[in-house]
Amino acid sequence: MTGITINDSLCTRDGFCSIICPFQIISPPKGGIPPKPKPEFSKWCIHCGHCVAICPTGAISHSCMSPDQCPPADYKSILGPDQFENILRLRRSVRRFKQEAPDKEVFKRIVTMAGYAPSGHNLQAVNWQIFDNLDDLNHLASMACDWMKHMLKEMPDAPHLLAFKKIVAAFDSGLDLVLHNAPSLVIVHSKIQTGVEPTDAAISLAYFDLAAMSFGLGCCWAGLFTMAAKSWGPLGEFLNLPKDHHLHGAMMAGYPKLKFQRLPLRKQPTIQWR
Ligand SMILES: Cc1cc2nc3c(=O)[nH]c(=O)nc-3n(C[C@H](O)[C@H](O)[C@H](O)COP(=O)(O)O)c2cc1C
Incomplete structure (x- = not known):
């Protein structure tokens, strides 16, 4: 009440x-x-x-x-535009990880930080699942490849599935291009109540990605895995999300093995002033 x-x-x-x-x-x-x-x-x-x-x-x-x-609002600690821009530009999709999985307490803190993301109607309904068992992670990647194999069988000549051939062949030869041998995978899911939940979940994951940087972690969106998990029954069953819950996104996470030395360029945004 x-x-x-x-x-x-x-x-x-x-x-x-x-x-x-x-x-x-x-x-x-x-x-x-x-x-x-x-x-x-x-x-x-x-x-x-x-x-x-x-x-x-x-x-x-x-x-x-x-x-x-409610703690007092500390406006003095807000970063200036240069510092803020630097952080945003420093964030990278990390695909080479050290083997050790981040500590559960670290994940708890990052998920709590991601919980300060805005959410439609302030529902804060995003739920998290974190895998940090290497056998499970390998099984997840392998099931995603099973889905890709199935898709290739159904549509062998579809141009948009060309990458699947490469990914499946790589996986069969021991190279995981789905989850990049990440030591952990973070999954966000929720019930659909208002329709804004997939957006809420994406914002939460984006916050997670940025907050993780403060612990020296690197992340990478697992879009391919997400597609597979949404379509491939055995993968959905393995995730075993609560009834009525939908998977919205997934992100690999771990300590980066390599350090980027420069900030890559990105397109200038197009803005139409109205
Ligand atoms: C929704 C989404 C899905 C993505 N899926 C994958 C993926 O499945 N595998 C992967 O290696 N990178 C994936 N990425 C990472 C992009 O390739 C990456 O963001 C882009 O190349 C820019 O690099 P940067 O993040 O380092 O700036 C995904 C990114 C987004 C936003």
Whole structure:
């Protein structure tokens, strides 16, 4: 049950909580009377905590978070554009990994950091599965190759499957171009409730990728694996996601074996100013 309480003695009637609420479910203060949640607020509240976070005096508390639980906002630690750009440009798809899998505590922290990603309706419904057993990882890659073999049998001359031939042949000769012998694979999945979940999951994985850099980890999107897992029954069965859950994406993760020395160029974006 949602509940918003406003401490009259701390409230300065600035009205910030009312202004910031995405669904305008807090009535603005009138005269000397503090703001107050509208009767239908619990139907609309998305538990974003903006009302709690905007209040300079800690006067407002939500049943899902009190001001004491929310750390002060430290704007001084925001990186400048040059530092930020450097981090974004330093991120690379890593495909050569050291064998050791990152510690579970490290993964827990990175997943927690990825949890600060925005999500549609603030649902925060992304679920994580992390594989760090080499036999399982090899089995996953092998099943993805089985799917590719199946596709090649069905459509032997399809030009878009040309790469599959190379990947399957490489795998059969001991070279894994699907999961690149990564020591861990991170999978995101969820139920579809509003339709925005695949986007939420992709944003969470992108956050994961960036947050992982702070621990010296490197990641690589496993798009090929994801395609296989969505289409190939045995692979789906092995993942054994909860009923009604959909796989949205996967990412290899581990400590990079090699260090890039330069920042590769990328296309200049095209922008149409309207
Ligand atoms: C949705 C998505 C799927 C991808 N799938 C794969 C993949 O299956 N295997 C792989 O080696 N790289 C994959 N990549 C990595 C891209 O090849 C890589 O991002 C691109 O070449 C740019 O390199 P960079 O990430 O180092 O900037 C994928 C990237 C994205 C965003």
